[in-house]
Amino acid sequence: MKYLPTKTLLLTTCVSFLALLPAMAGAAAPTGLDANGHLLKVEAPVKAGLSFTRLADGVQITHDGITKNIIFYGPQTVRINANLGKNYWTAPSIVVVDKPTAVAFDIRETPTELSIVSEKLTIVVDKSSGALTFKDATGKVYTRERAKAPENLKPVDISGAPTYEAQNTFTLKPDEGIFGFGFIDEGELNRRNKDILLVQTNTGIVIPVMVSSEKYGILWDTYSKMTFKDNAEGATLWAESAPGGVDYYFMGGDSIDNVVKSYRHLTGEAPMYPKQAFGLFMSKERYKTQDRLLEVARTFREKQFPLDYIVQDWQYWGSDTDGTWSGMIWNKERYPDPEGMIRTLHDEHLKLMISIWPSVGNDTELGKELDSHGLRFEPLHWISKHARVYDAYSPLGRQIYFKYIKQGLLDKGVDALWMDGTEVEVGTAAWDPDDNIRDIKSLGKNALGDFTRYLNPYTLMTTQGTYDGQRATSDKRVFTLTRSAWAGAQRTGAASWSGDIFANWKTFGEQINGGTNVTITGNPYWSQDTGGFFVTEFPGGEQNPAYRELFARWFQFGAFNPIFRVHGTSIEREPYIFKDLDPEMYGSLLKSVNLRYRLLPYIYSLSWKVTSDGYTLMRALPMDFPADKTTYAINDAFMFGGSLLVHPVTRPMYHIQNPPAETIPSSALRTKAGQAGLEGQYFAGENFETPKGKTVDATLDLKWPGPPLAQPPAGLDGLDHFSARWEGELVAPEDGDYEIGVEGDDGFRLFLKGEKVIEDWNNGAKRYKSAKVTLKAGERVPLKIEYYQGGSERSLRLAWRTPSQIKALASAHKGLDFKVATYLPQGTGWYDFYTNARLDGGQTVTREAPLDIIPLYVKAGSIVPMGPVQQYATEKPDAPYEIRVYPGADATFTLYEDDNETYNYEKGQYATYDLTWNDKAQTLSIGARKGTYPGLVTSRTLNIVIAAPGNATGGEPAAPSKTIVYSGKAETLSFRP
Template identity: 70%
Template sequence: MRLKTLGLAVSALALVASAGLAETPTGLDGRGHMVEVASVNAAGFDLVRLKNGVQFRVGGMTKSVIFYSPTTVRVNTNLGENYWTQPSIVVTDTPDDIDFKISRSGGTVSIRSDRLQIDVDTATGALTFKGPDGHVFTREDGKHPQTVEKKTISDAPTYEVSNSFTLKPDEGIYGFGFVDQGNLNRRNKDLLLVQTNVGIVIPVMVSSEKYGILWDTYSQMRFKDDAGKATLWAESAPGGVDYYFMAGNSLDEVVADYRGLTGDAPMFPKQAFGLFMSKERYPDQKRLVEVAHTFRKEQFPLDYIVQDWQYWGSDTDGTWSGMIWNPERYPDPEGMTREIHDLHMKLMVSIWPSIGNDTELAHELDAHNLRFTPLHWISKKARVYDAYSPLGRQIYFKYIKKGLLDKGVDALWMDGTEVEVGSAAWDAQENIRDIKGLGVNAMGDFTRYLNPYSLMTTQGTYDGERATSDQRVFTLTRSAWAGAQRTAAASWSGDIFANWKTLREQISGGVNVTITGNPYWTQDTGGFFVNEFPGGERNPAYQELFARWFQFAAFNPIMRVHGTSIEREPYIFKDLNPEMYQSLLDTVHLRYRLLPYIYSEAWQVTANRSTLMRALPMDFPDDKATHDIDDAFMFGPSFLVHPVTRAMYHVQDPPAETIPASALHTADGKAGLAGQYFAGVNFDTPKGKVVDATLDARWPGPPLAEIPAGLESLNNFSARWEGFVTAPEEGTYEIGLEGDDGYRLFLDGKLIVEDWSQGAKRYKGATVTLHKGQQVAVKIEYFQGGGERSLRLAWRTPSDLRALKQNTPAIDTRVETYLPKGANWYDFWTDAAFKGGQTASMDAPLDRFPLYVRAGSIVPMGPVVQYATENPEAPYELRIYPGADASFTLYEDDNETYAYEKGARATVDIHWDDKRKTLVFGKRQGTFPGLVQSRTFNVVIASPGNAAGIAEAGLTKAVVYTGDSLELKLDH
């Protein structure tokens, strides 16, 4: 056992000696019945009782099972020594004094609390986890529950470990964060768990069998599930295998156990649940304020405006993220923030863990040796600070407060927290090399502390803000880790690409973050890179994508627009595409009308450890049809959201196909193209040669292409391929390249395609007329300067082009949605009723998307406002969706401070009795300065023709609530 939470590094034998173990011998009576025992000694197996659990030795391993609650146990296995030198950075809880019993029957020892039973196989040490009624949650692999091998890394002892579970055939497993995008269910997956630009790693697995597992290990890990077992491997685990098993009667109880271990999520300011507008980037103070004013002028609701990077200077000087403002472009930061605040908006500002060499912050960190040696890949004059050092975190925050918060900045956007060092952190393998290359931090080597940098840096800013202000903390971070929720940190999915596939991936990826217990997540609405839509915001196909993406964003925990290159402030579409703009306006009005519902559910996250954005199996784990639904989710207890994730009006052509090996040959007759790699982006130094059967390369590593020979780094290289292409048919071809970064394509010496610039993946093609059998010399040039690495030679043959012309798809706006068993449902737009367990079909024009409400719901809705805290005394519309009893707790506080933690808050329990058609308001509990003492509720039962869609209901029954209990009789 490792007492990492207490900061102790002790051997297993020392633990046994210090635990005050009872001397009672093995307890089997003469008839072989199970009896309670305090110790067990059998051939190859020794068990002793500890204060909060047990410890046993079997097969040369020491294994401990420690209760943290009646439903949560920690399992630790090592070789008798613990090599941690620091306390846990994730688990803040300590073991509870739980009543538990130990008994033995044959080759099994059972450890039982009133909520959990753990059976130990005395031959292998494998554990089986059961409920109090004996049903099995899961079990460790019976033959090989774990492997533990001692290693030495960075001159320090550690273990390389793995542990395995045998899952049930139809069990669904979820979590691990935003990795391997596209699928909700992690069955039959192989996941490399390393932070990247577009990968949020959280080492928590949750099962449809109503249990979860948290691994308290920080190195690179790999999770693999196959037909035999599910295994988690870790490169460096100084305490050995170390995980927490959490059981419940529901997945919400599992999440609650996780938060009990790692810390609760505090309340965000109410305005954090409005709209964020962000762009890479607003270039100066004038433009930032101009955009803020235009939102108010156009009456498009907005709560936060965001200043992205380079407000400190340029990206190549020594001022990088020094918590300073460039005096030429931002001459009056205090005046700028006052002007934004006068618009009832908040200001969020981007900061990085890399600090420019010429800043006061860098100088103070360097005085304590608290920056690492490698230079940041963009600036070349900035280095990452040591967030594992308490002093480093304190110094970092000192300058945040001085340079930003004291100037009026309301929220921090912490970019590059994977941590990004030698590249943009796109590739996991390269990020492993970069982070390990930082060396040793204040807590140990970076092999063992590879993944949780973001947790450490957000913990530092949270602690600093809590110590110096009563204003609620809100932090956005590109990476996350277990425990991040306690630091008021919301994660986002990184620099994603604008296309329909990426939009769909945000759904499954997002709920695989929130199901881990980290409730607040968001993404770049509209996609960060817009490369597949020529003309950007003026392209009708992109406008359709943006409108659908915006609808999805309205049901994210945090609603945020962000991206580069193009303009995307929603009001610009008012003239560009009035129909699409109306869709955006309707969507944002729906988000703001739902703020009483959303803010009340945020209180449930804080007070009762709930989850706002919910994978369908969280609410319907026993409906196996939900286990693999990747594109729909619950939003709070009431809404089932099914975003539109395909084009309906502007269907783009399928991508050009990779030119096959059969159509390519080298000058000496080999199949494919002959390639030459070079170090440097201008063909500077020749490196390895290759022959590629097809040119469809993504670097590095299997199952992708291998690292080019002789290249130590996969940044800043170039390559050239030459050979011949043979036309398989007569006619006009489209031949092109898709890649990142720069490329050129020559046919018979003529340049036909060129995009020689650093940028994300995009495709460009040109048409040529060829005769059947004609051989054309082809030459491709490519350079890689950062970000992704890919290149593909593709074509559309004459047959392909004819098929595209003939097969223009008809517009299809129907969307089918599975409605889970265990509930009945209402179409939000029409109030048409549906039985659960069936698929419903909905017409989804641009201003509508599948949105269903669970029967037995109470949904409070406010007025349309321009910011979240506007018009606090306005009446609320209370929509009742009948068909089952319903309850809802309406929550209010001062929206801004932590006074709610001291009881300055108010709740009203509202109950719908479906049989009696009676609505009951309970007595208001609590109060706070500014509480609206008397509020009008316009109560309505949802029905076709009334209380449907975004508009306020027509026929309602008004009631004035003053805080006393109130009963209201309703009928249809």
């Protein structure tokens, strides 16, 4: 494959953009257009109000005032750009790095249609409406624009600049599945019949790519606030500001993998990561000193729990209350010797990842140099109040930002960057999309234009800058973690993660379909906070056995993520601590991590396929089984590579906790005046010092700030250090024992019948405390709640469980179920990974899943290479490989090896050899080695294992069926009985 330096890619983008888009000032006009995008001539007159001009790489049509350009970017890839004769972009695409391709095509005409016909793709234009239909080489319809009004374009002025409000609509097939758009908190894989807001948030990764089970994809090259809605009217993408009008790329293919490959050709290939990036990452918010970080690192090695990266989270620079925020500097008291610390880590064969932010402290040299060029925006960052966001849309801004990263972090030995808050986070923690829209727009204008049109892709620009800087100054492979992503992120070496999620079973389950809806867009590397970032629903955290069960199951899932990473706040979660605390749970963790490390030859070889062939490692089931419509609705299982079906356990089996108590409704609350709800009084100060505003709240389910604005409650000057008191009556709807509870942060007290029944008057994260009380139906109980807020999170909720709810929960706890039902897709046979029992596809199978088992099934006709148990990914480079063959169909697998660290693979310095299983002949052919590189292991023992009941079951090393010493020469082995 061909690799282009980033500067070449960006130059290509600029050239193609200026050559093709209408209305670009100073741009060379395409054939048939003047410099303003107006039609100069028509190749042939067409009736019904439609005319067309043949261009060098496509066709331009006009219909009812709309100019629509159809430009080939590949044999099955075309760009569709529709506007009202003017294009208001003032800069080239920041996403698409490919350029138009010379594709031979014919133009054919009938009285009602105009067809653009190439060898692999036909685009039919409806003369009556201008709507397009896309067909493959056989004439099968991929998809079509809505026949009536396929697009809607409205000229508008935003921030003093002309643009369009735009939308376009496709008519989907009734049983078509559509996937993608990134990590959107919908909890379902299939996006049919969904209404989705496409805006970056803390826990939302927006990627404007839709992939269909019909083997095509759509990339919208628009950056503003967008919505996607699928209903009876069609599947519609709306954009608030689309300066080019409707602008999308259609990508057809023979498979979903080919669609993804086309996306990568358009937006940039995904480079290789260092091999250690596929081991375990240990992260915490946060290790507060270099001594503590080194202590944790040493303990991993002493306890023999595998680890490759340890992560230093924020505030290593100072604190969040001064101007040192993210200045790429180290606090001398807590981190006196960062170079020595990193050398010690490297001596332990550990890599260091470190947190940086796009908001930069006012008192840093970085901040001052950016300010000297006007490259920081005015609004203050919500945490620091002494930091402002830098302009990553500016090439100079990116250059300055990277200069300080290099001299302050990378030159000291830091191995990888963790780029937090890249949505970009400004005035709030970016939880709410409406808050984030307001905050990002408040930044005003950037180097490319206003933030209304450039709302979403800040993350791409900042990771592009750090990638370009590292590629220009080092041959060490770039690995970046970013809390947000956009189309094209894969070319910058950036993996995204799903943000500051909460620890509960529902959120855990959403990571599965959310993650695959990221990777199916063509962004192959994704991760999440294994164990949940916030642990608020499990009192005691790691001491709570219910949380430990959740963590063990989540860790099993993490072992099959592209990037395997533990992270979170408040509690301890280094896996080794559970060895004595909970030996059974620790055994599950150790089994999971050892299986991950044993699979590294499989994972690393597939990572090469990601780079060289546009492949995807974490795969939504429809990627491999698009003809099996049952897979479209499977939200909790996925393929890991083409061989392993992974079905994480996403419910408790051993420690079933009750769901959160329900908020007490207004119908059960009364003020002294008889109104529904409770009367509240706010005070400045944490001890009711100065009375402020009064309120009547129908329910107590409060979070400050609340949408849509970050306003202080009831007349207070700020959002911190206040107190409040609510009073009224509780009205019981039925006889029996009630649980009355308060959930809040920070301190709270509850009084019933004049007696204090709950008190937790302390600073702390959100938690729930409850009391039991017996009431009669219709009884009115005096109630009072006192609350104070000391900083950070701000919430208060009054909740209950009624007698009937308590009875229902008791019934739910009877009869624990340890079995998991898994649907096995049609068209292939399967093996249970732990027993090698043969199973037919197209059915649901059930197996028990004790705490140390995650249901895994291997597709018949698979080759799965496995390596040794090791403490880090590169510990045993010459260890034997176990080659597991799962018969039932022919199979191939390409083993890949290189130096694990540099970009020499781009120069051809790598080695591969093919493993080929002939199922009819029962032979395994090991091909001749292709290529070489310095450090190549020239001779390796291969233990060949034919999977069968009683052999090669589970993750433990298996007894080989045959063993050879492979030295690079082709060899064929027979396994006939």
